[in-house]
Amino acid sequence: MSAYYLEGPLSEADVTKLNIGDVVYLSGSAFTCRSRFQRYIFDENNKFPFDLGDRNILIHTGIIAIRENNKWKLVSFMPTSSIRFEKWGARSIEEWNLRLICGKTTMGPKTAEMMRKRKCVHISPHSVSPNLWIDSIQIEGVHLREELGSIEAPWLLKLDKLGPFVVDMDCKGNNLYDEVDKTVAINKQKAYSNLGISPEFEYTKLY
Amino acid sequence: MIKREVYEAAIFETIKKGATIISKDVKAAFEKAIEKETSVSAKEGLTDTLRSMELSEVKQNPLCPDTGWPIFYIKAGNESRIEGGFVGIEEAIRDAVARATKLGYLRATMKHPLTGDDPGNNIGMNIPYFTYKFVPGNSIEITYVAKGGGSECFGGTRHRIVAFADGLAGIKKCVIDNYIASTRAGAICPPSVLGIGIGGTANVAANLAKEAACLRTIGSKNPEPAFAKLEEELYDAINRLGIGIMGIGGDTSVLAVHIEYAHTHIAGIAVATSSNCMVARRAACRINDDNSVIQLDSPNWFGGR
Structure with a gap:
């Protein structure tokens, strides 16, 4: 396992070198995205509200920001669960040319396949540490805040060594949690045994 | 007046x-978890989370x-x-x-x-x-x-009606299986506080589970020995599963297991689980x-x- 300081926009080489379990710190331009925004774009067929340019780091998050002295002040930040965006995952990677998604809970098989095809990775935090992160983030702007509400609106962020995050989906089709699953599956059998749950146990079917 | x-x-x-x-009992549970954690990554995750929570008090932010x-x-x-x-x-x-x-x-x-x-x-x-x-x-x-939302939407709240015939084994299996499913990939932000409601109608069991997860003092015991023993057994068993903070693998998978119960119709025992995320x-x-x-x-x- 290695640690990488990546600077966006990310190149193909920046992400193909990453393996599950590697630690990543992010710098450069990013934007936030949640389901209301993806429904607005993909299901309601609205125009993307800003020029993405080469901004290819997407963060699944709903920040808290307040207006102070005519500027946005970031109050709190934590990546949020990505699995609920699975419906739009592959399409987001393809149409928005994403190289990296930062979130939580990984994503499903369709997104994993698109990550493999288009060279994109998913990373997650291994802590809940908003206060160790907020000084690494500057707010550049926000779009559709009135229309979608503050947390569902896409925010443009400038990152400075934001991390640490762990690579949980690489672009070779590997998922970190599949590895944890194997350990947990073995330990589960031991837990059953310690708790007196027989290997032959079956629930009585009530309905 | x-x-x-x-x-x-x-x-x-x-x-x-x-x-x-951060609540005093949550802080104490984190300090205990950090002390015994043997995984380097999990220890870092626990330590970072505690540091961030301590800073929230200073910065007065969430x-x-x-x-x-x-x-x-x-x-x-x-x-x-x-x-x-x-x-x-x-x-x-x-x-x-x-x-x-x-x-x-x-x-x-x-x-x-x-x-x-x-x-x-x-x-x-x-x-x-x-x-x-x-x-x-x-x-x-x-x-x-x-x-x-993490601990609520991604499998943290579940219920099953267990036949009286299936007894304690059925209840324990339901809890273990629910917890493993809901902590995969850090879904409910483990190590969580796991609340379990046993008995009553399904909604009573679900309410008791939520109250056990969110309102009990971490590490407190149910006053009835049979339930206190069940809490301890499940706490030990879950902490040997290797789930770890945010599901990355580690020694601390649950901060506490709390059970509350209601008398019930024994045609089927409602067993509900509810989790509060690690910041509780x-x-x-x-x-x-x-x-x-x-x-x-x-x-x-x-x-x-």
Whole structure:
């Protein structure tokens, strides 16, 4: 396992070198995205509200920001669960040319396949540490805040060594949690045994 | 008579405290977990989380931006006298939630379920949600719970009707399987506080599970030995599964296991599980008839545990 300081926009080489379990710190331009925004774009067929340019780091998050002295002040930040965006995952990677998604809970098989095809990775935090992160983030702007509400609106962020995050989906089709699953599956059998749950146990079917 | 201006101020302080200050029992559970953790990554995750939570108190900002559903538990003294009555208390809670949202202590998370429309202040149909318990005395106790979406939406709340014939083995298997499924890839932000409700109708079991997860003091024991033993067995078993903080693998997979129960029809035993995420945000205060206010370390919902 290695640690990488990546600077966006990310190149193909920046992400193909990453393996599950590697630690990543992010710098450069990013934007936030949640389901209301993806429904607005993909299901309601609205125009993307800003020029993405080469901004290819997407963060699944709903920040808290307040207006102070005519500027946005970031109050709190934590990546949020990505699995609920699975419906739009592959399409987001393809149409928005994403190289990296930062979130939580990984994503499903369709997104994993698109990550493999288009060279994109998913990373997650291994802590809940908003206060160790907020000084690494500057707010550049926000779009559709009135229309979608503050947390569902896409925010443009400038990152400075934001991390640490762990690579949980690489672009070779590997998922970190599949590895944890194997350990947990073995330990589960031991837990059953310690708790007196027989290997032959079956629930009585009530309905 | 408890005055409106007193409970208005106390409620706002309690919400602010719940969102921004780590509870003493949560802090102690983290310190214990960090000490015994052998995985380097998991130890780093636990240490970073504790450091961030300690900074929230200094910066007066949320422990986590997902302040979730604003849920209130009110222990109402049977002889309490309140200016404006309990309707006044509920009005004050709604006003305080809106104010705390505007000031950035809470995130405007509550949306219309069909349209996704954002009232912007966390106030809407049946939200905030209130649960009452009536007790002897003339004081009231109000607990605020910030119930985050991670621990609620991604498998943290489940139930199964277990046949009486399947006994303890059925109950234990249900709990272990539920917990493993909901912690995969860090879904419910483990190490969580796991609440288990056994018995009653399914909704009673689910309510008891949520109260056990959010309101019990971490590490407290059910006073009945059979349930205390079950809590201990499940706590030990889950902490040997290797799930770890945010599901990355590690020694601490659950901060506590709390069980509450209700008598039930034994045709089928409702077993519900509910989890609170690792930051386990809640705060409580007691307001006395003489208008003195005491901020409590723990909700005291189950009287002493």
